[in-house]
Amino acid sequence: MEAVTNEGEAAPPKRRRRRKEARPQELLDAAMALFIERGYAATRLEDVAKRAGVVKGTIYLYYADKLALFTAVVEQVIAPLLGEDEQWLTEGVPSDAAPFDRLWLLLERWGERLFHTPLGGLAKLVMAEASNFPEMATVYHDRVIHPAMALVERVIIDGQKRGVFPAALQPKATARLVVAPLLQRSLWLSSFAVVCSEASEALDEEVFWANYRLLLREGLLRRMV
Amino acid sequence: MEAVTNEGEAAPPKRRRRRKEARPQELLDAAMALFIERGYAATRLEDVAKRAGVVKGTIYLYYADKLALFTAVVEQVIAPLLGEDEQWLTEGVPSDAAPFDRLWLLLERWGERLFHTPLGGLAKLVMAEASNFPEMATVYHDRVIHPAMALVERVIIDGQKRGVFPAALQPKATARLVVAPLLQRSLWLSSFAVVCSEASEALDEEVFWANYRLLLREGLLRRMV
Amino acid sequence: MEAVTNEGEAAPPKRRRRRKEARPQELLDAAMALFIERGYAATRLEDVAKRAGVVKGTIYLYYADKLALFTAVVEQVIAPLLGEDEQWLTEGVPSDAAPFDRLWLLLERWGERLFHTPLGGLAKLVMAEASNFPEMATVYHDRVIHPAMALVERVIIDGQKRGVFPAALQPKATARLVVAPLLQRSLWLSSFAVVCSEASEALDEEVFWANYRLLLREGLLRRMV
Amino acid sequence: MEAVTNEGEAAPPKRRRRRKEARPQELLDAAMALFIERGYAATRLEDVAKRAGVVKGTIYLYYADKLALFTAVVEQVIAPLLGEDEQWLTEGVPSDAAPFDRLWLLLERWGERLFHTPLGGLAKLVMAEASNFPEMATVYHDRVIHPAMALVERVIIDGQKRGVFPAALQPKATARLVVAPLLQRSLWLSSFAVVCSEASEALDEEVFWANYRLLLREGLLRRMV
DNA sequence: GATGAATGAGCATTCATTCAT
DNA sequence: TATGAATGAATGCTCATTCAT
Numbered sequence: 001m002e003a004v005t006n007e008g009e010a011a012p013p014k015r016r017r018r019r020k021e022a023r024p025q026e027l028l029d030a031a032m033a034l035f036i037e038r039g040y041a042a043t044r045l046e047d048v049a050k051r052a053g054v055v056k057g058t059i060y061l062y063y064a065d066k067l068a069l070f071t072a073v074v075e076q077v078i079a080p081l082l083g084e085d086e087q088w089l090t091e092g093v094p095s096d097a098a099p100f101d102r103l104w105l106l107l108e109r110w111g112e113r114l115f116h117t118p119l120g121g122l123a124k125l126v127m128a129e130a131s132n133f134p135e136m137a138t139v140y141h142d143r144v145i146h147p148a149m150a151l152v153e154r155v156i157i158d159g160q161k162r163g164v165f166p167a168a169l170q171p172k173a174t175a176r177l178v179v180a181p182l183l184q185r186s187l188w189l190s191s192f193a194v195v196c197s198e199a200s201e202a203l204d205e206e207v208f209w210a211n212y213r214l215l216l217r218e219g220l221l222r223r224m225v
Numbered sequence: 226m227e228a229v230t231n232e233g234e235a236a237p238p239k240r241r242r243r244r245k246e247a248r249p250q251e252l253l254d255a256a257m258a259l260f261i262e263r264g265y266a267a268t269r270l271e272d273v274a275k276r277a278g279v280v281k282g283t284i285y286l287y288y289a290d291k292l293a294l295f296t297a298v299v300e301q302v303i304a305p306l307l308g309e310d311e312q313w314l315t316e317g318v319p320s321d322a323a324p325f326d327r328l329w330l331l332l333e334r335w336g337e338r339l340f341h342t343p344l345g346g347l348a349k350l351v352m353a354e355a356s357n358f359p360e361m362a363t364v365y366h367d368r369v370i371h372p373a374m375a376l377v378e379r380v381i382i383d384g385q386k387r388g389v390f391p392a393a394l395q396p397k398a399t400a401r402l403v404v405a406p407l408l409q410r411s412l413w414l415s416s417f418a419v420v421c422s423e424a425s426e427a428l429d430e431e432v433f434w435a436n437y438r439l440l441l442r443e444g445l446l447r448r449m450v
Numbered sequence: 451m452e453a454v455t456n457e458g459e460a461a462p463p464k465r466r467r468r469r470k471e472a473r474p475q476e477l478l479d480a481a482m483a484l485f486i487e488r489g490y491a492a493t494r495l496e497d498v499a500k501r502a503g504v505v506k507g508t509i510y511l512y513y514a515d516k517l518a519l520f521t522a523v524v525e526q527v528i529a530p531l532l533g534e535d536e537q538w539l540t541e542g543v544p545s546d547a548a549p550f551d552r553l554w555l556l557l558e559r560w561g562e563r564l565f566h567t568p569l570g571g572l573a574k575l576v577m578a579e580a581s582n583f584p585e586m587a588t589v590y591h592d593r594v595i596h597p598a599m600a601l602v603e604r605v606i607i608d609g610q611k612r613g614v615f616p617a618a619l620q621p622k623a624t625a626r627l628v629v630a631p632l633l634q635r636s637l638w639l640s641s642f643a644v645v646c647s648e649a650s651e652a653l654d655e656e657v658f659w660a661n662y663r664l665l666l667r668e669g670l671l672r673r674m675v
Numbered sequence: 676m677e678a679v680t681n682e683g684e685a686a687p688p689k690r691r692r693r694r695k696e697a698r699p700q701e702l703l704d705a706a707m708a709l710f711i712e713r714g715y716a717a718t719r720l721e722d723v724a725k726r727a728g729v730v731k732g733t734i735y736l737y738y739a740d741k742l743a744l745f746t747a748v749v750e751q752v753i754a755p756l757l758g759e760d761e762q763w764l765t766e767g768v769p770s771d772a773a774p775f776d777r778l779w780l781l782l783e784r785w786g787e788r789l790f791h792t793p794l795g796g797l798a799k800l801v802m803a804e805a806s807n808f809p810e811m812a813t814v815y816h817d818r819v820i821h822p823a824m825a826l827v828e829r830v831i832i833d834g835q836k837r838g839v840f841p842a843a844l845q846p847k848a849t850a851r852l853v854v855a856p857l858l859q860r861s862l863w864l865s866s867f868a869v870v871c872s873e874a875s876e877a878l879d880e881e882v883f884w885a886n887y888r889l890l891l892r893e894g895l896l897r898r899m900v
Numbered sequence: 901g902a903t904g905a906a907t908g909a910g911c912a913t914t915c916a917t918t919c920a921t
Numbered sequence: 922t923a924t925g926a927a928t929g930a931a932t933g934c935t936c937a938t939t940c941a942t
Binding site: 037038039040041042100103124126127128129130131132134137138141142145146149159163164165166168169170172173174176177178180181183184185187188190191192194195196198199202203204207208210211212214215216217218219220221222223 | 262263264266267325328349351352353354355356357359362363366367370371374384388389390391393394395397398399401402403405406408409410412413415416417419420421423424427428429432433435436437439440441442443444445446447448
């Protein structure tokens with residue numbers, strides 16, 4: 001229970017150590033994990049505290065109440081994303097690259113996050129609690145979803161200008177269609193894969209990416225040669 | 226408050242007895258609406274009862290406890306779907322129709338449900354609560370998702386056999402990719418559209434269908450003429 | 451613990467009896483006793499419930515929260531007093547009686563209440579919590595203190611008009627001076643007499659009334675004969 | 676927040692060390708103000724500390740716990756009163772003065788305190804919390820009320836011996852009757868005047884004193900000339 | 901079948917108190 | 922001496938569940 005200090009020397013003071021800088025983050029991590037796993041209402045602050053290695057009351061030193069903790073969790077994940085992708089797309093991706101490649105790089109980047117970081121779980125969480133906490137949903141939409149979609153739209157419009165993507169596609173709607181498989185797989189991972197082994201087979205990542213790319217590039221209809 | 230029926234004649238036992246058989250269904254409807262709107266934990270049985278026009282205690286005459294009611298709600302929506310689509314696909318759709326058209330008819334049918342019936346809200350609900358109630362998630366997966374996906378898979382395989390769909394596509398994965406936009410739009414409708422007017426614009430249904438079809442058929446890359 | 455039913459016959463249903471009409475009053479009585487004894491904050495709802503023979507949660511069937519219960523207690527004592535005294539003074543006391551006698555009858559009446567009913571304890575309670583619950587203090591002032599003082603003022607003015615009471619006295623201020631001993635004794639009974647036997651001797655009721663009357667009638671200075 | 680003293684010269688160690696001895700008194704002042712204003716239970720030690728310019732924990736360097744602080748506050752006000760008045764009455768008031776004048780000087784002196792120093796608020800506090808802290812009530816009674824009443828009693832007895840005050844008055848009871856208006860007005864100031872502007876009009880100090888004196892001297896019944 | 905009064909376990913929140921620094 | 926992070930017991934309040942009628 002008590003972290004063992006395997007340093008041979010002075011046996012540094014353990015219990016009740018002043019961790020005033022680390023605490024908030026530890027609490028956020030614990031809270032995020034539980035909120036994502038169980039949802040807002042089913043998460044007891046006592047469990048959050050226990051997981052963070054403190055007692056219930058300690059939480060209130062850092063967050064006014066449960067809702068504030070919840071909001072902080074959402075914002076913590078939102079914050080580092082702001083602008084990050086935009087910069088990446090501008091600087092990290094050759095602007096003369098083929099439009100589809102630019103799009104694909106972006107989707108791969110997001111897939112990485114959605115499938116292998118808490119962001120995926122958070123997306124589920126936000127959707128589940130959206131109607132209970134409208135402001136939070138609004139914030140998430142405005143700061144995450146909207147900018148993200150805008151980014152895709154720009155790539156699509158660029159591709160259309162270059163004559164590579166069909167002009168008939170409406171960028172806004174297409175952007176949502178294009179990312180749908182990412183979000184969907186992420187949600188299924190968070191929901192069914194955990195509880196249902198059958199589901200997880202069907203979500204094999206490699207296969208997913210291969211088919212996703214194929215379908216996205218060329219659609220269902222076979223090209224005539 | 227309650228309209229009194231003080232008619233001297235036959236004194237038809239309306240209000241009271243009329244509903245005896247309807248009670249369970251009324252409770253289910255009320256519960257579904259609230260579960261979908263607020264989630265499992267945030268739904269109080271007292272509110273369910275009030276909406277159904279009965280008292281809290283009455284619920285327990287029909288359902289063992291809150292979880293049983295929840296399960297019944299999920300199953301109630303699942304039940305009528307079982308086999309229905311399968312039959313429809315066999316009988317209602319010309320088997321000699323073009324594979325893409327068969328697929329498209331199926332997707333339109335599901336879109337109708339997801340966008341305009343409680344099924345959409347239920348999908349959100351199930352995902353949100355999946356980790357809290359694994360058995361329910363399993364049931365939903367086995368009875369709804371799995372058969373549905375199997376249906377799409379068959380259409381895809383059929384299209385491949387006829388040489389219309391690319392043989393390179395793995396049917397299982399492709400099925401999920403193909404329906405992702407439907408589920409995604411449904412989830413967004415349930416989550417963000419309610420609270421964020423900006424979001425709802427971007428989800429215009431007609432535009433959605435047009436672009437969905439276009440993208441699905443031909444993909445992003447322009448066909449050479 | 452369980453009240454024994456010493457009736458020889460049918461052993462009437464005891465536990466969980468429907469007392470829907472009696473409950474609120476039982477709760478109010480219990481609450482009043484504890485609020486008066488311990489003050490607002492020091493009174494735990496669990497104790498109120500226990501004294502009323504129910505559990506904590508039951509209180510919330512009748513009162514929204516602790517404050518509502520508190521307010522109800524105050525109002526319950528206030529309510530029956532409204533207008534009662536006024537009527538009594540008009541009807542019950544001969545209007546041709548000597549002004550001092552009319553005043554004295556009124557004071558005796560109030561003394562009876564303050565010394566031998568919960569009203570005395572309530573006065574202490576209201577004063578102690580006035581700054582914490584200003585609205586309650588206002589209500590108490592407007593409904594109890596103000597009308598009561600107005601009553602005394604009228605008697606005084608009447609006495610002045612008849613040339614019995616000195617015209618130099620300002621009725622409003624005199625009214626307060628006249629009742630001060632009543633309130634004071636009541637407060638001391640609630641505060642010190644309970645905890646300090648020495649104090650209680652000094653508050654002997656008969657002696658109090660005799661000296662009160664003497665002092666009030668004739669003042670400290672001996673009358674020259 | 677805290678004004679920085681960046682003077683280059685002697686750098687007098689003001690803020691920090693200046694107060695070392697003042698701390699307990701500062702804490703007492705802060706505590707008294709809050710106890711009087713809000714009552715015992717509603718006063719949070721954190722607020723006391725904040726008002727005294729220290730941290731919560733610091734309080735415990737000087738007082739064992741909340742109750743000790745409370746007791747200290749009561750005693751702090753009691754202490755300076757002990758014997759003070761007695762001496763004043765002996766030395767400061769001509770012993771050959773008219774008995775009523777001696778009494779009146781004493782009452783004026785007390786009125787000054789009750790109306791214009793924290794003593795008034797403290798009286799309310801003590802009464803409100805008497806049943807919660809019997810020992811404190813006892814101390815207050817023995818050290819403040821009892822000596823004070825004894826003082827008045829002596830003046831009264833003296834007046835009776837000189838044939839100025841009616842022999843029929845019982846000194847102990849009369850003493851309490853005589854001071855009642857002072858205490859009453861003080862209590863009303865602490866309770867209602869703060870929250871109710873109507874109440875404060877009725878408590879005008881000059882008018883109070885004039886009528887108090889008149890009533891006390893001569894009573895309600897007009898003297899025959 | 902239906903009611904609704906009553907229950908009691910459970911949770912968020914507060915705050916006096918402690919203690920390592 | 923002073924700090925302030927941490928504690929934990931206490932308490933108001935909620936709500937699923939029960940049961941006598």
